[in-house]
Amino acid sequence: MPVKGQKFTSYTTEFKLKAVNMYLEEGMGYNRVTKELNLISSSYIRRWVKNYREHGIEGLTERRGKAARLSNEKPHPERKG
Template identity: 50%
Template sequence: MGKINKTYDIHFKKKAVDMYLKEGMGYKTVGRELEIAPQMVRRWVQHFEAEGIKGLEEKRGRAKGPGLGRPRTRPEDPEEKMKRLEAENELLKKLLGK
């Protein structure tokens, strides 16, 4: 079984970043205080410095911009749908021997 990743809210992440930046604590010290991995604190600080508070928002499961992610299917034209269904019916008739 895989390890279940825990997610932290933005306020918790901001607290960790503030402890590092404002209070001058190290990654390991902040990690020990908050019982999280020091690598997480380091990553959150890097995201915060690059993007500000938006860098601490959860990004998993979201497309990164318009037009990205799984493509939307366009609605099928009624004439195209009719042709496709007729072709399927013909194929089924051939397979069933009718």
């Protein structure tokens, strides 16, 4: 469970893609990739591989925060007046 004020690490799309390629193309296991990249849990790799298989590279991009939310919003109609 997160602690108040805890900072979370954000990983770049390139970093995630490297991890996915180590698993899929180089045949490394989840735990080996985790150790090679100094991650705290293999669940990151599992999630990234799953997202990559389902959505391609788009599945590895950050979807949280203002930037993601703005890209999903519908354009507002022009105000007259």
